[in-house]
Amino acid sequence: xxxxHTHESMTMDxxxxxxxxxxxxxxxxxxxxxxxxxxxxxxxSSLAKAAAIAKLAExxxxxxxxxxxxxxxxxxxxxxxxxxxxxxxKKLDDNDEVNDPALLNAETTKELTVKLAELMKExxxxxxxxxxxxxxxxxxxEDQAKSDDxxxxxxxxxxxxxxxxxxxxxxxxxxxxxxxAKALEDxxxxxxxxxxxxxxxxxxxxxxxxxxxxxxxxxxxEDAEHTATIAKLQADIAAMEDRVKAEEAKAVSAQxxxxxxxxxxxxxxxxxxxxxxxxxxxxxxLRGNVRVFARVRPFLPxxxxxxxxxxxxxxxxxxxxxxLRLKGEEKKEYSFSFDRVFKPEITQEEVFSEVSEFVQSAxxxxxxxLFSYGQTGSGKTHTMQxxxxxxxxxxxxxxxxxxxxxxxxxxxxxxxxxxxxSFLEIYNETIRDLLRDExxxxxxxxxxxxxxxxxxxxxxxxxxxxxxxKQAVEDVMNKAAKYRTVKSTNMNDVxxxxxxxxxxxxxxxxxxxxxxxxGMLNLCDLAGSERLKRSGVSGDEAKEAVAINKSLSxxxxxxxxxGSKSGQVPYRDxxxxxxxxxxxxxxxxxxxFCNVSPTDESSQESLSSLRFASQVNQxxxxxxKKSISNVGSESGGGxxxxxxRSSQNSKTPPRRAGSSASxxxxxxxxxxxxxxxxxxxx
Numbered sequence: 001x002x003x004x005h006t007h008e009s010m011t012m013d014x015x016x017x018x019x020x021x022x023x024x025x026x027x028x029x030x031x032x033x034x035x036x037x038x039x040x041x042x043x044x045s046s047l048a049k050a051a052a053i054a055k056l057a058e059x060x061x062x063x064x065x066x067x068x069x070x071x072x073x074x075x076x077x078x079x080x081x082x083x084x085x086x087x088x089x090k091k092l093d094d095n096d097e098v099n100d101p102a103l104l105n106a107e108t109t110k111e112l113t114v115k116l117a118e119l120m121k122e123x124x125x126x127x128x129x130x131x132x133x134x135x136x137x138x139x140x141x142e143d144q145a146k147s148d149d150x151x152x153x154x155x156x157x158x159x160x161x162x163x164x165x166x167x168x169x170x171x172x173x174x175x176x177x178x179x180x181a182k183a184l185e186d187x188x189x190x191x192x193x194x195x196x197x198x199x200x201x202x203x204x205x206x207x208x209x210x211x212x213x214x215x216x217x218x219x220x221x222e223d224a225e226h227t228a229t230i231a232k233l234q235a236d237i238a239a240m241e242d243r244v245k246a247e248e249a250k251a252v253s254a255q256x257x258x259x260x261x262x263x264x265x266x267x268x269x270x271x272x273x274x275x276x277x278x279x280x281x282x283x284x285x286l287r288g289n290v291r292v293f294a295r296v297r298p299f300l301p302x303x304x305x306x307x308x309x310x311x312x313x314x315x316x317x318x319x320x321x322x323x324l325r326l327k328g329e330e331k332k333e334y335s336f337s338f339d340r341v342f343k344p345e346i347t348q349e350e351v352f353s354e355v356s357e358f359v360q361s362a363x364x365x366x367x368x369x370l371f372s373y374g375q376t377g378s379g380k381t382h383t384m385q386x387x388x389x390x391x392x393x394x395x396x397x398x399x400x401x402x403x404x405x406x407x408x409x410x411x412x413x414x415x416x417x418x419x420x421x422s423f424l425e426i427y428n429e430t431i432r433d434l435l436r437d438e439x440x441x442x443x444x445x446x447x448x449x450x451x452x453x454x455x456x457x458x459x460x461x462x463x464x465x466x467x468x469x470k471q472a473v474e475d476v477m478n479k480a481a482k483y484r485t486v487k488s489t490n491m492n493d494v495x496x497x498x499x500x501x502x503x504x505x506x507x508x509x510x511x512x513x514x515x516x517x518x519g520m521l522n523l524c525d526l527a528g529s530e531r532l533k534r535s536g537v538s539g540d541e542a543k544e545a546v547a548i549n550k551s552l553s554x555x556x557x558x559x560x561x562x563g564s565k566s567g568q569v570p571y572r573d574x575x576x577x578x579x580x581x582x583x584x585x586x587x588x589x590x591x592x593f594c595n596v597s598p599t600d601e602s603s604q605e606s607l608s609s610l611r612f613a614s615q616v617n618q619x620x621x622x623x624x625k626k627s628i629s630n631v632g633s634e635s636g637g638g639x640x641x642x643x644x645r646s647s648q649n650s651k652t653p654p655r656r657a658g659s660s661a662s663x664x665x666x667x668x669x670x671x672x673x674x675x676x677x678x679x680x681x682x
Contacts (some may be wrong), residue, residue, distance in 0.1 A: 290559075291339045292617040293354065294322060294594045294610065297379035298344035303599050311598030313606055315341045324607055327600040336610045338617055344598065348386055352398040358591055359399040360406045362506055363417070365517035365626035367454075367588030369524070369580060370395065373552075373613065374595035375605040376495050376528030383593055384500075384525040385477065396502050396523050397473055403504065403521070404467030414512050420505045421465045423480040424457060426575050427498035428547045434480040434500065435461040447578055452627075454520070455579055462505065487541055489530070497544045499551065499576050500525045517628040522583055526552065526576075529605065551576050556612055558584060563619045584621065592616050 296313045299305040315322045321337040340354055355370065362368045372380040386394030400421075407417050423434040424445070431445035448456040465472055485497045506519035527548040554573040561569040562584065571581040583590050594613035596606040 290616050290619050290621060291358070291589075291591045292594060292613045293340040293342065293591065294336070294338045294596065294613060295342040295346070295351065295379065295383060296322070296344050296596055296598055297382070299598055303597075305599065311344070312600045312603040313596050313598055313610075315343045319343075322610075324603065324610060326603045326607060334607060334610070336614050338594070338613065348383075348392055348394060348398075351383065352395055352402075355395060355591060356398070356402045358589065359395075359521060360402055361589055362504060362519035362521035363403060363406050363410060363508070365508075365519050365628045367520045367522075367582050367627065368590075369522040369583030369588055370399075370591045370593070371522075371524035371526055371580075372593040372595055373526055373555075374528055374593075374609050375597065375602060376489065376530040378528060378595040378597045378602070378606075378609070380528060380593070380595045381496055381525050383595060384523060385481070397477060399521065399523060400465070400467045400473050400504070401470075403506075407467060410508070415508045415510050418507045419465055419467060420462045421476060422457070422460050422462045422503045422505070423476065423500070424460060424503075425484060425498040425500045426551070426579075427485050428544060429551070429575055431457060431460075431575060432483070432485075432498070433459070433461050434483045435463060435476065436483070437461075447575060454582055457579070465504075485544075487544070489541065495530075496525065496527050497541070497548070499527050499548075501579065514630055515628060516630070517626065519627065520582075520588075522580065524580070526555075529609075531605070550574070559612075559616050559619050562621065563615060588621075588625075590621065 294315075296311065296315055299309065299311070312327065313322055313324045319341055320339065321335060322341050324334045324336070325332065326334075342351055342354075359368065359370070372384050374380050382394065384394050385396055386392050403419070407419070411417065421435075425432045425434055431447070432442060433445065436442065443459045445460055446458045448458060450456055463476070465476065467473065480500070480502070484500060487495050487497050489495045502523040502525075504521040504523075506521070507516070508519075509516050529549055529552050530545050551574040554570065554577050557570050557573065558577050569585075571577045571584075577584070582588060592613060594609055596602075596609055
């Protein structure tokens with residue numbers, strides 16, 4: 001294509017030169033002869049036509065080459081064009097000889113000039129188009145050549161990379177073949193070694209078989225000897241077995257005798273313990289001492305105690321004494337003895353079983369008071385109220401249930417009971433009703449003294465209660481717990497900030513004997529003493545702590561005065577002591593629960609609580625008196641202390657069910673057996 005293009009370009013350049021020269025000649029001849037203008041115009045037209053045909057053929061060839069198609073067969077066109085160009089050139093040469101400028105006229109000359117100008121324009125346009133097509137073709141050919149070079153270079157690179165890959169694969173194959181050969185060689189060597197070892201093993205086994213054969217022959221002889229020995233030994237064993245059976249029979253007989261003797265001794269020990277406790281309680285009743293029980297709570301998760309930590313307060317095995325060691329004074333011990341000491345693992349039910357007879361004395365006409373004392377977080381509320389009515393119930397719900405059971409026994413004997421309950425708290429020396437209706441605001445309550453010396457709290461809710469109705473009992477406990485004032489401190493997440501007093505009011509009438517008795521059961525859960533530094537309270541909580549400590553100090557002062565037989569007992573110092581005066585002044589029975597914490601951090605507070613409990617245990621209130629009188633007495637069925645004492649001597653209380661005594665015999669809890677001379681000496 002390039003060669004053809006070059007040839008055509010040279011031809012066009014030659015034709016152009018001739019056309020230009022011919023044009024000049026024609027221009028010069030215009031003025032000389034107008035007659036030859038027509039012939040010159042025809043000649044110029046033929047010449048331009050031939051040039052156009054040649055140019056068209058060239059453009060077609062270039063376009064076909066640019067599109068990658070085979071070029072059209074332009075040989076005929078080029079031949080025709082060349083022949084035409086040669087003819088035209090010859091004609092021009094001939095015209096130069098025959099044309100006579102004289103023959104050209106002015107009109108012909110003008111027309112020829114115009115056509116010549118048009119021919120020149122067409123030639124210039126064709127030449128511009130040809131240059132543009134030539135530039136495009138050259139650019140495309142150059143791009144095609146560059147692309148072909150790039151592809152060729154890429155193929156060469158791929159070929160080089162493929163050769164390198166083939167070389168690497170050949171090396172890898174050679175390495176694998178060498179490794180395989182080495183592995184085969186190692187396997188063969190290992191197999192040869194195994195075969196050698198197996199041969200050695202076989203040889204050794206054959207030798208062992210020979211040895212075993214000899215041993216078997218020897219053992220066979222020995223077995224014969226052993227058989228005879230075994231027969232002899234079996235005969236000896238049979239004789240020994242007969243002797244052993246005889247000895248076992250003797251041992252069984254001796255064990256049975258021992259177990260029986262042990263059971264008898266244990267029964268005697270338990271009977272002695274019961275007799276000792278009964279005598280102790282009898283002495284306490286005769287003396288009128290305040291009975292004191294101590295209870296040590298177990299470690300709680302909040303105490304931060306580790307496994308194996310020893311409690312600072314440890315009950316002893318006799319269940320009536322304990323020892324305490326202070327933090328920092330581990331070598332020094334403090335010992336205390338009380339009417340009963342409960343270990344940390346003792347259950348709520350076991351605790352209540354110890355106080356059940358004491359509690360049911362209220363149905364016999366006694367004024368009974370049980371209160372819990374101790375520092376905050378020592379387990380007082382758990383002991384008194386517990387949680388729910390199951391195994392974790394406290395003394396208050398247990399007492400109500402026990403009263404209901406005893407009430408059923410006495411009603412079978414003709415007594416008719418009426419029971420009502422009240423529940424209050426003393427918060428910052430203010431009495432609050434814990435059984436109040438929710439929609440009714442808190443009223444102001446005062447403590448009044450009845451003519452018979454009993455206490456009356458004004459505007460206090462006193463609701464009837466059937467003790468056998470568990471749902472009613474639970475409702476009372478839940479309602480009181482709802483209104484009870486508790487706060488969270490550093491020592492106790494649920495710290496009681498008030499003293500609570502649950503009171504069971506009992507009235508019974510025996511129509512046949514024309515007798516009436518009144519009993520009262522006060523169960524008090526006192527707020528715990530605390531040190532502000534440990535509890536971390538402030539503001540209102542600090543004022544609560546001050547009021548709590550003040551009332552507990554007043555209670556201590558009351559017991560100190562009672563212990564010293566002082567004529568002036570400060571009952572009026574606080575509302576707590578003023579409310580409990582009938583129970584603490586000698587007319588009733590009083591039991592104190594001293595609750596202590598096992599932690600070392602509380603050892604100092606535990607020591608103070610135990611010292612106070614020991615002091616209370618020595619207080620003699622005098623023998624308790626019943627509130628029993630004839631129906632229709634001057635007090636309208638009630639009784640003054642004097643009438644109670646006279647009726648105590650002249651009237652008889654109810655008896656318990658199952659007792660062989662008559663209706664006029666005293667109940668078991670208050671009946672005293674006259675001791676013999678030997679028991680009196682004991």
